[in-house]
Amino acid sequence: MKRITAKELNQKLTSGEEVNIIDVREDNEVAEGKIPGAKHIPLGELEERLDEIDKDQHHYVTCNAGRRGSKASGILSLKGYDVTNMEDGMSKWEGKTE
Template structure:
């Protein structure tokens, strides 16, 4: 599984456009803060919401600590998606979040 650090992803978000971040945390977790412009799809809803994820774009998967986003990466890569897990999750993300 491909991984990126929270610091590397924050830098990418500052320097590049059209970065796709998918947050697989639950609603109550996201209410505490989400990476700006990230798409929120809880892990349990992922199989039913594949049509919302562009198969022709790379995606960075995020959760609280990196475990659920890792599961999301395994699931999506098995379906042919280009996905990278953010190691350490939101616990490691030190940049601004949207509330």
């Protein structure tokens, strides 16, 4: 499984790189702030909402500490998606949030 740290992903964003981010945290966690532009799909809804994820693009997956993101990345990889898990999650995010 491909991995990236919160710091590395933030560097991609601040350098202007276009990235697709999927946040698999629960609603109450996302309400505290998410990475700008991230698509919110709770882990429990992921498989039923696959049609919302472009299979032709690379995606970064985040959660709070990395475990749910790892699980989501595994699910998406098995379904043929190109994904990278943000291994340390939003608990280590120091960039902007919305």
